[in-house]
Amino acid sequence: MNGDPRLSRLLERYPELADHLDDAFRALLLQARPVNFGAGTVLFREADPCVDFLWPIEGTLRVYKRSEDGREVTLYRVNAGELCILSLANLLHGQRCAVEARCEEPVTGLSISGSDFQSAIDASPGFCRYVLGALSSRLDEVMRLVVDVVFRRLDLRLACLLGQMFERSRGKPIEVTHEALAREVGTSREVVSRILKEFEHQRCIRLSRGCIHLISAQGLEWFK
Incomplete structure:
Protein backbone atom coordinates (compact mmCIF):
# COMPACT_ATOMS: atom_id res chain seq x y z
CA MET A 1 0.00 0.00 0.00
CA PHE A 151 -20.06 32.36 29.82
CA ARG A 152 -17.45 34.76 28.40
CA ARG A 153 -18.16 38.36 27.49
CA LEU A 154 -17.90 39.21 23.81
CA ASP A 155 -15.02 41.66 24.29
CA LEU A 156 -13.00 38.92 26.01
CA ARG A 157 -13.68 36.48 23.18
CA LEU A 158 -12.71 39.06 20.57
CA ALA A 159 -9.50 39.95 22.44
CA CYS A 160 -8.63 36.26 22.61
CA LEU A 161 -9.29 35.84 18.88
CA LEU A 162 -7.13 38.84 18.00
CA GLY A 163 -4.38 37.55 20.27
CA GLN A 164 -4.38 34.23 18.43
CA MET A 165 -4.32 35.95 15.04
CA PHE A 166 -1.43 38.23 16.02
CA GLU A 167 0.42 35.23 17.42
CA ARG A 168 0.12 33.47 14.05
CA SER A 169 1.25 36.63 12.22
CA ARG A 170 4.11 37.13 14.73
CA GLY A 171 2.86 40.60 15.56
CA LYS A 172 2.56 41.80 11.98
CA PRO A 173 -0.62 43.60 10.90
CA ILE A 174 -3.49 41.25 10.13
CA GLU A 175 -5.69 41.77 7.10
CA VAL A 176 -9.23 41.09 8.27
CA THR A 177 -12.56 42.87 8.00
CA HIS A 178 -14.91 43.64 10.86
CA GLU A 179 -17.49 41.48 9.06
CA ALA A 180 -15.11 38.48 9.08
CA LEU A 181 -14.43 38.92 12.81
CA ALA A 182 -18.17 39.13 13.45
CA ARG A 183 -18.64 35.78 11.71
CA GLU A 184 -15.93 34.26 13.91
CA VAL A 185 -17.58 35.23 17.19
CA GLY A 186 -21.23 35.09 16.12
CA THR A 187 -22.35 38.71 16.35
CA SER A 188 -22.99 41.71 14.11
CA ARG A 189 -20.37 43.83 12.35
CA GLU A 190 -21.57 46.91 14.25
CA VAL A 191 -20.92 45.27 17.62
CA VAL A 192 -17.42 44.17 16.57
CA SER A 193 -16.62 47.65 15.25
CA ARG A 194 -17.66 49.20 18.56
CA ILE A 195 -15.45 46.80 20.56
CA LEU A 196 -12.50 47.33 18.21
CA LYS A 197 -12.86 51.09 18.64
CA GLU A 198 -12.65 50.57 22.39
CA PHE A 199 -9.50 48.45 21.95
CA GLU A 200 -8.06 51.25 19.81
CA HIS A 201 -9.01 53.86 22.42
CA GLN A 202 -7.15 51.76 25.01
CA ARG A 203 -4.10 51.80 22.67
CA CYS A 204 -4.10 48.02 22.22
CA ILE A 205 -4.52 48.14 18.44
CA ARG A 206 -4.66 50.60 15.56
CA LEU A 207 -7.36 50.26 12.91
CA SER A 208 -6.95 50.95 9.22
CA ARG A 209 -9.01 49.96 6.20
CA GLY A 210 -9.19 46.15 6.09
CA CYS A 211 -6.27 45.84 8.51
CA ILE A 212 -5.56 45.79 12.25
CA HIS A 213 -2.17 46.74 13.71
CA LEU A 214 -0.94 45.50 17.09
CA ILE A 215 0.10 48.27 19.48
CA SER A 216 0.15 46.48 22.84
CA ALA A 217 -0.05 42.71 23.24
CA GLN A 218 -0.17 43.25 27.00
CA GLY A 219 -3.19 45.49 26.54
CA LEU A 220 -5.06 42.72 24.74
CA GLU A 221 -4.03 40.29 27.47
CA TRP A 222 -5.61 42.63 30.02
CA PHE A 223 -8.96 42.29 28.24
CA LYS A 224 -8.62 38.49 28.32
Missing part, protein backbone atom coordinates in the same frame (compact mmCIF):
# COMPACT_ATOMS: atom_id res chain seq x y z
CA ASN A 2 2.80 2.41 0.83
CA GLY A 3 3.88 2.23 -2.83
CA ASP A 4 0.83 4.31 -3.79
CA PRO A 5 2.05 7.95 -3.66
CA ARG A 6 -1.38 9.24 -2.62
CA LEU A 7 -1.56 6.92 0.34
CA SER A 8 2.06 7.54 1.30
CA ARG A 9 1.21 11.24 1.42
CA LEU A 10 -1.84 10.48 3.55
CA LEU A 11 0.31 8.61 6.06
CA GLU A 12 2.72 11.56 6.14
CA ARG A 13 -0.12 13.89 7.13
CA TYR A 14 -1.83 11.37 9.42
CA PRO A 15 1.01 9.31 10.94
CA GLU A 16 -1.35 8.00 13.64
CA LEU A 17 -3.05 5.90 10.94
CA ALA A 18 -0.08 3.53 11.01
CA ASP A 19 -0.97 2.53 14.59
CA HIS A 20 -4.43 1.32 13.57
CA LEU A 21 -3.89 -0.44 10.24
CA ASP A 22 -5.47 -3.85 9.84
CA ASP A 23 -6.44 -5.65 6.63
CA ALA A 24 -9.91 -4.07 6.44
CA PHE A 25 -8.50 -0.60 7.13
CA ARG A 26 -5.84 -1.08 4.43
CA ALA A 27 -8.54 -2.12 1.97
CA LEU A 28 -10.51 1.01 2.84
CA LEU A 29 -7.52 3.28 2.21
CA LEU A 30 -6.98 1.69 -1.19
CA GLN A 31 -10.53 2.73 -2.14
CA ALA A 32 -9.93 6.39 -1.23
CA ARG A 33 -10.22 8.78 -4.17
CA PRO A 34 -8.36 12.08 -4.61
CA VAL A 35 -10.43 15.26 -4.36
CA ASN A 36 -9.67 18.94 -4.96
CA PHE A 37 -11.73 21.96 -3.92
CA GLY A 38 -11.12 25.62 -4.68
CA ALA A 39 -11.02 28.37 -2.06
CA GLY A 40 -14.55 29.41 -1.14
CA THR A 41 -16.11 26.06 -2.01
CA VAL A 42 -18.92 25.06 0.36
CA LEU A 43 -18.42 21.36 1.10
CA PHE A 44 -21.74 20.93 2.86
CA ARG A 45 -24.59 23.01 4.20
CA GLU A 46 -26.91 22.53 7.13
CA ALA A 47 -29.47 19.75 6.49
CA ASP A 48 -27.42 18.27 3.62
CA PRO A 49 -27.01 14.48 3.76
CA CYS A 50 -23.54 13.53 5.03
CA VAL A 51 -22.28 11.33 2.19
CA ASP A 52 -18.47 11.33 2.31
CA PHE A 53 -15.55 11.03 4.71
CA LEU A 54 -12.62 13.38 3.99
CA TRP A 55 -8.96 13.33 4.95
CA PRO A 56 -7.61 16.84 4.13
CA ILE A 57 -3.98 16.68 2.95
CA GLU A 58 -3.54 20.37 2.09
CA GLY A 59 -5.60 23.44 2.97
CA THR A 60 -8.03 24.56 5.68
CA LEU A 61 -11.78 24.23 6.18
CA ARG A 62 -13.88 26.54 8.34
CA VAL A 63 -16.78 24.82 10.10
CA TYR A 64 -19.49 27.19 11.30
CA LYS A 65 -23.11 27.48 12.42
CA ARG A 66 -25.56 29.95 10.92
CA SER A 67 -28.41 31.48 12.95
CA GLU A 68 -31.93 32.11 11.66
CA ASP A 69 -31.09 35.78 11.10
CA GLY A 70 -28.02 34.91 9.02
CA ARG A 71 -25.28 35.48 11.58
CA GLU A 72 -22.40 33.00 11.66
CA VAL A 73 -20.22 31.69 14.47
CA THR A 74 -17.06 29.71 13.81
CA LEU A 75 -17.03 26.35 15.59
CA TYR A 76 -13.55 25.21 14.60
CA ARG A 77 -11.18 24.83 11.66
CA VAL A 78 -10.00 21.62 10.05
CA ASN A 79 -6.40 21.75 8.86
CA ALA A 80 -4.37 19.19 6.96
CA GLY A 81 -3.82 16.24 9.29
CA GLU A 82 -7.12 16.79 11.15
CA LEU A 83 -10.69 15.51 10.81
CA CYS A 84 -14.09 17.18 11.01
CA ILE A 85 -15.60 15.63 14.13
CA LEU A 86 -19.17 16.75 13.41
CA SER A 87 -19.21 15.13 9.98
CA LEU A 88 -17.71 12.03 11.61
CA ALA A 89 -20.53 11.97 14.15
CA ASN A 90 -23.15 12.47 11.42
CA LEU A 91 -21.72 9.57 9.40
CA LEU A 92 -21.69 7.33 12.46
CA HIS A 93 -25.35 8.03 13.24
CA GLY A 94 -26.64 8.45 9.68
CA GLN A 95 -27.74 12.02 10.38
CA ARG A 96 -27.86 15.08 8.17
CA CYS A 97 -25.31 17.87 8.55
CA ALA A 98 -26.00 20.26 11.42
CA VAL A 99 -23.33 22.79 10.38
CA GLU A 100 -21.70 24.24 7.25
CA ALA A 101 -18.12 23.89 6.01
CA ARG A 102 -16.29 26.14 3.55
CA CYS A 103 -12.76 25.94 2.13
CA GLU A 104 -10.76 28.97 3.30
CA GLU A 105 -8.02 28.07 0.82
CA PRO A 106 -7.61 25.39 -1.87
CA VAL A 107 -8.08 21.95 -0.31
CA THR A 108 -6.77 18.63 -1.58
CA GLY A 109 -7.39 15.33 0.12
CA LEU A 110 -8.63 11.78 -0.06
CA SER A 111 -12.27 10.84 0.32
CA ILE A 112 -14.31 7.67 0.82
CA SER A 113 -18.05 7.19 0.44
CA GLY A 114 -20.37 7.02 3.41
CA SER A 115 -21.21 3.40 2.62
CA ASP A 116 -17.52 2.43 2.59
CA PHE A 117 -17.12 4.34 5.87
CA GLN A 118 -19.92 2.34 7.51
CA SER A 119 -18.55 -0.95 6.17
CA ALA A 120 -15.10 -0.13 7.55
CA ILE A 121 -16.55 0.73 10.98
CA ASP A 122 -18.16 -2.73 11.06
CA ALA A 123 -15.20 -4.67 9.62
CA SER A 124 -12.12 -2.88 10.97
CA PRO A 125 -11.45 -2.56 14.72
CA GLY A 126 -8.45 -0.41 13.80
CA PHE A 127 -10.53 2.08 11.82
CA CYS A 128 -13.16 2.17 14.58
CA ARG A 129 -10.48 2.99 17.19
CA TYR A 130 -9.05 5.66 14.91
CA VAL A 131 -12.43 7.38 14.43
CA LEU A 132 -13.30 7.27 18.15
CA GLY A 133 -9.85 8.63 19.01
CA ALA A 134 -10.31 11.52 16.57
CA LEU A 135 -13.70 12.35 18.08
CA SER A 136 -12.30 12.30 21.60
CA SER A 137 -9.24 14.42 20.80
CA ARG A 138 -11.27 17.31 19.36
CA LEU A 139 -14.21 17.18 21.75
CA ASP A 140 -12.37 19.39 24.26
CA GLU A 141 -12.00 22.09 21.61
CA VAL A 142 -15.73 22.16 20.93
CA MET A 143 -16.53 22.18 24.66
CA ARG A 144 -14.23 25.19 25.16
CA LEU A 145 -16.15 27.00 22.45
CA VAL A 146 -19.47 26.24 24.17
CA VAL A 147 -18.11 27.60 27.46
CA ASP A 148 -16.82 30.73 25.71
CA VAL A 149 -20.12 31.44 23.97
CA VAL A 150 -22.21 30.86 27.09
